[in-house]
Amino acid sequence: MTQATPKAFQRIAGYYREQILTGDLAPGTKLPGNRDMAKRWGVATATIQKALNQLTVEKLIRTSPRGTFVADDPVAGIAAKDRLHRVRQAHSVLMEGETSIVTSASLVVPPLYVAEIFDLDHGDQVVRREFTTGRGSTRLSFQVRWYPAHFAALVPDLLSTGPKKNDDLTTRVLEATGRTITFARDDIARPRRGRP
Numbered sequence: 384m385t386q387a388t389p390k391a392f393q394r395i396a397g398y399y400r401e402q403i404l405t406g407d408l409a410p411g412t413k414l415p416g417n418r419d420m421a422k423r424w425g426v427a428t429a430t431i432q433k434a435l436n437q438l439t440v441e442k443l444i445r446t447s448p449r450g451t452f453v454a455d456d457p458v459a460g461i462a463a464k465d466r467l468h469r470v471r472q473a474h475s476v477l478m479e480g481e482t483s484i485v486t487s488a489s490l491v492v493p494p495l496y497v498a499e500i501f502d503l504d505h506g507d508q509v510v511r512r513e514f515t516t517g518r519g520s521t522r523l524s525f526q527v528r529w530y531p532a533h534f535a536a537l538v539p540d541l542l543s544t545g546p547k548k549n550d551d552l553t554t555r556v557l558e559a560t561g562r563t564i565t566f567a568r569d570d571i572a573r574p575r576r577g578r579p
Contacts, residue, residue: 488512
């Protein structure tokens, strides 16, 4: 089965979304006018407007009588594929201007679904890291990452919650293990009833 080709407005919105989230288009940057964009992309101005509407809904851009601008503080969550692109481009999981706070890093016996992913025996351990990312005092995401336990011997900072230890950790893990990332995905889980 082949994957459907994205519509023109989705490609255009995706291009500008990536430019904004990677910091290539800084907050406050004025975007070209709709006609100029339509000419550049070879589409109708209605297609450009649809792409811009999508980015407005995502709070990545703002419009005013003076034009369309990158939002002063884009608050959209960063998709896994965008973070993967950032690791490949800038050797950091963090987007431009983002910070992370590691709240936990330890060896644990994982839940069954994680043990199955790693093909572990009952009682085997993995590294579990949890952290938040955001800009300034605004936290935009909470993430949990799981690593094979032996990675902690190769990259001891996997077990550290120290400031700045998370910034280039993914790159250091890849270099130490000789692995590459080929796929990224977001999983969102809701807490069970009666649990926070």
